[in-house]
Amino acid sequence: MAGSIIRRRFIDIGANLTDPMYQGLYNGKQCHAADLKTVLSRAVQFGLEKIIITGGSLEDSEKALKVAKSDPMLYSTVGCHPTRCLELEDDAQQYIDSMVKLTKDNADKVVAVGEFGLDYDRLHFCPKEAQIKNFALQFEVAEKTKLPLFLHCRNAATDLLEILNRHRDSYTSGVVHSFDGTYKEAKSFLDLGLYIGLNGCSLKTDANLEVVQKLPIDRLLIETDCPWCEIKASHASSEHVQTKFESVKKEKWSEAKQVKGRNEPANIVQVFEVISKLKADIDADTLAQTIYENTQKVFFPNS
């Protein structure tokens, strides 16, 4: 309709809202009041319709679910992150069974298995062999729940692809979130039917931007990975950001402003703006709608 304003709708597929920073806690120190509600209302203001809270372990997935239950726009994942996967070593089957139960008992809120995968940049938390073993074990959760995968991959694409190929019958869809690899790696994930999740960490360098430019828009998803992965002034992407937010140091917290260094879901507009600039031949509203529909298709197929 001529003259009508199209409101862009966003879904943040990766938000670590269980992080203590949203309770005002930084390294165990209370720096300001809990402000998750304020953070969520800023998100709504900038077009966020849904937010998927990332679960990083069984206990964290329980916490994520609890937060998800506090607001109709929130959803969560259940899985064990590669840096925490030694938790599975005690009694892997019990851990897996608990994840399956948590997921099935809360089918209205839990929308993905993860985050799980491989992180070879942080082997000090969990050695390679244990990461591979415990990543592979979690496909049982995907198989039993039929939910899409929320995958984490750092410097480990070759092994991740090998395991994903080996378990190809255990899943139908999923996303490699916070993608920062090469186009060749992206292509291999796309060939498996997976989607690529982009946030500030995916857009740091000129090489990152060149990869994103080549990715097909019908396979893109966006996220913030907050409180991490914000777009910084030093990143190659920052020149493409149009919407700027005022932020103050955590010690100077005020409800009306963002906290410096703490990313939040509202900032997904910046991720979108960068991608839109890189996809200059596509109308921005069409791009926003395509990404929104991609997300619905993967994580909310029944809505």
Ligand SMILES: [Zn+2]
């Ligand atoms: Zn991750």
